[in-house]
Amino acid sequence: MIPFPKMKLRNTEVRVPIIQGGMGIGLSSYTLAGAVAREGGMGVLSSAGLDRIVSKRHGQKLKAREAAAQDVRDAKVLGSGGAIGMNIMVAVINQYEDSVLGSMDGGVDAIISGAGLPMALPEIALRHERSQEVALVPIVSSGRAMEIIFKRWKRTGRLPDAVVVEGPRAGGHIAWRDVAEALAPENHLDNLLADVFEVVKDWGNIPVIAAGGIYTHEDIKKYLDMGCTGVQMGTRFLATYESGANAEYKKMLVECTEDDIELASKPGSPCGMLFHVIKQSPFYQQALARERAPKCDKGYLLNKGHCPSKHENEKTFCICNGLLASIDLNGPTEKNLYTVGANAHRIDRIVSVRELMCELQNIPYVADVEAPKDIRAHQKDSLLL
């Protein structure tokens, strides 16, 4: 068995070239990211909603910047010195700057930013004293988007340290607004990668990370053989004991079939981009029946600075409230929303991060008996599944 090669992102060496994708809100929790880092991959937090999540965990009111810093510190403690990244969505515009600076305060190794083009990322990051230590990684879904980012970032003197190329089978928001376009053969991840490689070759030796629908050891090998430096995976990590998803969410991941997964579009996300949901999600069902009155009292995910779900429920629905409910953080008033990648129907059981990382590397599994208390506690709760 030949081990996968290491991955270098700016100053950070990642022993296993697997990035656990950021999953908002609260799904890529500090326990998940810490456990992945502990296993040699890069664990990635998500900045969305951290002011609420980390304030609750620590029993004190923290603003976005302090909360991002604290989440990184907490994940670093669990991660035994491994690499921790922060996913920051451009669409969470009101907290973008604070999330970048806070993550850097906390000692983050990489900032990974998509759900819009992260044009301002280098300008913000360069103001921080750790700017030369932190890898800045945009997420794109076309060579054109890559080109635009290169040209804009060049003005600041800082080019991307890597790029994540995300295809339409990915969990979270995808780059397309139209279902037929998202499913068109030319938008298959392999074609998007070819397109991005074509652009990247003119700008230097920048690592390319593949994402969206990657599921097995063989899939990872395929993308490394194609010239990628690593992969980013979300759905597989969502289905671990350590993720922030609540018990009903994890149960649904195990039970859902291919027919149960669809791209939410009418109504869809407030930010206009498509995302996969499990049809039976109670929050989604309510949205389809237009039974939830327009309301957005969280205001993380915005469209041109506003949340349309505040005033209408025909075209969009408020996903922040559904996602917060799915990590048991929204009281009994809101129902659960289950968002996934297109491959979620392949999940047949919930596993530990250790077991998953062994499977993905094709190495024998040995239980992590020395896992830190927070990770063990999480596993124990989830064993009830």
Ligand SMILES: Cc1cc2nc3c(=O)[nH]c(=O)nc-3n(C[C@H](O)[C@H](O)[C@H](O)COP(=O)(O)O)c2cc1C
């Ligand atoms: C439940 C879920 C939530 C996600 N949330 C985010 C997010 O907040 N921001 C983001 O950039 N990507 C998000 N993603 C995308 C992942 O970071 C990753 O790129 C993607 O899941 C890869 O595709 P896969 O799920 O097929 O492995 C999310 C993915 C999932 C499954």
